[in-house]
Amino acid sequence: DQQVKQNSPSLSVQEGRISILNCDYTNSMFDYFLWYKKYPAEGPTFLISISSIKDKNEDGRFTVFLNKSAKHLSLHIVPSQPGDSAVYFCAAAAGGTSYGKLTFGQGTILTVHP
Amino acid sequence: EPEVTQTPSHQVTQMGQEVILRCVPISNHLYFYWYRQILGQKVEFLVSFYNNEISEKSEIFDDQFSVERPDGSNFTLKIRSTKLEDSAMYFCASRLAVGTSGPTGELFFGEGSRLTVL
Numbered sequence: 001d002q003q004v005k006q007n008s009p010s011l012s013v014q015e016g017r018i019s020i021l022n023c024d025y026t027n028s029m030f031d032y033f034l035w036y037k038k039y040p041a042e043g044p045t046f047l048i049s050i051s052s053i054k055d056k057n058e059d060g061r062f063t064v065f066l067n068k069s070a071k072h073l074s075l076h077i078v079p080s081q082p083g084d085s086a087v088y089f090c091a092a093a094a095g096g097t098s099y100g101k102l103t104f105g106q107g108t109i110l111t112v113h114p
Numbered sequence: 115e116p117e118v119t120q121t122p123s124h125q126v127t128q129m130g131q132e133v134i135l136r137c138v139p140i141s142n143h144l145y146f147y148w149y150r151q152i153l154g155q156k157v158e159f160l161v162s163f164y165n166n167e168i169s170e171k172s173e174i175f176d177d178q179f180s181v182e183r184p185d186g187s188n189f190t191l192k193i194r195s196t197k198l199e200d201s202a203m204y205f206c207a208s209r210l211a212v213g214t215s216g217p218t219g220e221l222f223f224g225e226g227s228r229l230t231v232l
Contacts, residue, residue: 034220043118043205043223044157089157100145100209100221101170104157 003027004092006105013112019077021108023090026071030092034102035064035075038087047088048075080112116140118224120206126230130195135227137189137206146189147207147221148181150174157205163189196231203228 005024013019021035031052036044050057050064050073057064063076077084087109091102119138127133139146148160161171163181180192189208193200203226 036223041225043207043225046220046222049220091157100147100162100207101159101172102149102157102221103159106156 003030004090004103004105006088006090006108008108009106010109010111013080013110015082015112015114016079019075019080019084019110019112021075021077021088021090021110023073023075023105024071025073025092025103027092027094027103028071029094030103031095032093033064033066033073034091034093035062036089036091036104037084038089038107044089077110080110082112082114085110085112116222118206118208118222120204120224120227122227123225124228124230126232127196129198129231133193133196133200133229135191135193135204135206135229137191137224138187139189139206139208140210140222141187143208143210143222145169145209145211146181146183147209148191149205149207149223150202151205151226152199152202160191160204193229196229198231201229201231 003026034049035047037047038044048059048062048064050066055066066073087107089107090105093102121136146163149157151157159172161175162169178194182190205226206224207221209221
């Protein structure tokens with residue numbers, strides 16, 4: 001099941017620079033997209049979401065961009081901080097009562113170096 | 115900050131044994147979920163639960179699995195006869211509501227229960 005794909009298993013960034021995490025999806029029924037952060041031995045923590053009626057959503061240092069025609073979304077973290085080092089999961093949902101049924105990507109390990 | 119709590123944090127069991135994983139969702143949340151993550155694999159949806167019944171389940175959630183909200187606060191996942199391939203981290207999650215025009219509120223996850231089947 002590759003409906004949501006994160007093709008980069010890892011990303012290394014210098015503190016203060018931009019981190020860009022990418023995600024592709026194949027299911028046209030997805031209309032809600034989320035990014036979660038996960039530390040070892042913890043559950044995923046919600047970061048930011050975007051509905052398919054938008055192409056950008058911003059929350060502080062985090063911005064999610066959605067390109068529906070390309071079925072692609074990205075998470076930008078500016079500026080990156082060492083505390084941002086974690087696994088980042090992209091997730092998607094298909095609407096209605098299925099909004100809680102998330103399809104996750106494989107995750108990208110982000111390492112931010114001081 | 116309110117949180118989803120799960121017990122036990124780690125359970126080791128023999129193949130064929132029954133296991134119950136427990137979760138206390140956030141108190142005013144209405145939708146409850148179980149997800150799992152096998153080591154090295156994606157987080158996968160298992161089941162959603164609303165108004166005391168299953169609203170959706172994945173093909174993973176076969177007859178060996180069941181969920182229950184026995185007392186209005188706990189939300190449990192039972193695996194009737196565990197198999198080696200059930201070894202995974204199991205995450206409980208809850209959400210406040212789902213609006214008709216879109217989702218309302220994010221999914222809050224617990225810290226997970228690691229199940230090891232020997």
